[in-house]
Amino acid sequence: MTLDKLLISKGFSQSLSDNYYRLLCNQTINLKNIDKRALDTLVKLSMVTTLNERILLIDPKIVFSCWRNELKWLKERRNTRINNIISLFPKDLSLNDIDEIEQLISQSFKFSELSDHIIIGQDVSQITALICNAILSVKSELRAVAIDTELTNTSSIWGTIEPKLLTGMKYTRVCDINEILLHGVEIKKKDIKLGVNLLVLKKDSIKEKLYIFDEKSIFIFEALDEDNYSQSGQLINSEYIASIYIEKFNDYFNQSQPALNIINQLIEYYSVNSLSVEDQHLKQIYDSICAYGIFSEYQKAEPNKLQLLIDKELLISYSLKEDIYIFLPNIITFSLCWIN
Numbered sequence: 001m002t003l004d005k006l007l008i009s010k011g012f013s014q015s016l017s018d019n020y021y022r023l024l025c026n027q028t029i030n031l032k033n034i035d036k037r038a039l040d041t042l043v044k045l046s047m048v049t050t051l052n053e054r055i056l057l058i059d060p061k062i063v064f065s066c067w068r069n070e071l072k073w074l075k076e077r078r079n080t081r082i083n084n085i086i087s088l089f090p091k092d093l094s095l096n097d098i099d100e101i102e103q104l105i106s107q108s109f110k111f112s113e114l115s116d117h118i119i120i121g122q123d124v125s126q127i128t129a130l131i132c133n134a135i136l137s138v139k140s141e142l143r144a145v146a147i148d149t150e151l152t153n154t155s156s157i158w159g160t161i162e163p164k165l166l167t168g169m170k171y172t173r174v175c176d177i178n179e180i181l182l183h184g185v186e187i188k189k190k191d192i193k194l195g196v197n198l199l200v201l202k203k204d205s206i207k208e209k210l211y212i213f214d215e216k217s218i219f220i221f222e223a224l225d226e227d228n229y230s231q232s233g234q235l236i237n238s239e240y241i242a243s244i245y246i247e248k249f250n251d252y253f254n255q256s257q258p259a260l261n262i263i264n265q266l267i268e269y270y271s272v273n274s275l276s277v278e279d280q281h282l283k284q285i286y287d288s289i290c291a292y293g294i295f296s297e298y299q300k301a302e303p304n305k306l307q308l309l310i311d312k313e314l315l316i317s318y319s320l321k322e323d324i325y326i327f328l329p330n331i332i333t334f335s336l337c338w339i340n
Contacts, residue, residue, distance in 0.1 A: 003108065004017040005017075006101060010090055011090025034055060039055065068095060121235065123232070132157060134211070134213045135157070144211050146209060174201060180200065181331065198259035199259055218235075315328065
């Protein structure tokens with residue numbers, strides 16, 4: 001039995017079944033050459049995605065793994081609201097049906113040979129694993145455009161990057177000034193000393209967050225809105241798509257400044273502010289947060305002392321994510337000398 005007929009027998013529409021079978025055979029299809037209703041359903045079912053007038057397959061192993069989780073979730077929580085994907089399933093679709101569909105696909109198509117496939121990371125651990133594995137495969141250059149997210153496993157990612165730097169990998173990272181405040185000037189100076197080519201853009205200049213691995217693949221974080229990114233994203237193995245984002249990266253690069261220039265200006269600004277603090281313990285807290293940002297030992301200690309520094313307009317309370325606040329240097333009076 002061919003895949004299209006199997007899908008129809010499991011309750012999927014003929015249009016969806018026919019078009020998905022065509023995509024599997026052709027790998028990619030132009031948007032103009034597919035039934036729009038079928039495409040809409042395929043996208044909602046996370047079976048495909050679209051980019052620049054093209055339809056790209058999402059690796060079926062990831063798709064059907066997600067589907068299994070959804071059916072198991074539904075079985076365990078019968079009284080909860082059905083989510084969007086489950087509501088699009090045929091009424092009687094079972095775990096055995098999903099296994100049968102996936103088995104036929106694996107027998108008929110070799111996805112390891114596809115030049116275009118997408119793997120979805122749906123939580124912090126998945127995203128971290130995908131990024132770290134991709135970094136390990138880099139032979140020449142890692143590029144990154146960075147904007148603050150709630151991704152918390154940065155130590156694992158940096159732990160993968162550092163040994164690669166020592167063996168000759170080039171790492172160019174473009175961030176905004178907020179990252180310098182979050183990580184602290186001493187942390188960023190250490191990164192630069194280890195070989196990171198760190199560049200800085202003005203606040204709110206970055207509209208996406210991504211990694212580019214050599215010129216072959218990229219990881220793109222999903223944007224919730226202009227300022228926030230979700231705990232999900234896509235690893236896309238495609239030289240074509242990577243080339244598009246390298247062009248975007250180069251635009252950011254050309255607008256940016258060497259981070260060391262900005263860091264030195266901030267250090268001078270912090271030093272002047274520090275001199276205004278007479279209490280030596282308060283001075284120690286302020287200096288530590290300027291140097292180490294979210295990694296400062298004082299982030300979770302002595303709230304009364306931190307509040308005193310806020311009252312002096314030397315620190316601000318910053319919402320890292322819902323119900324989690326940290327303290328950062330207040331740079332409202334900082335006059336950045338931007339070299340054009």
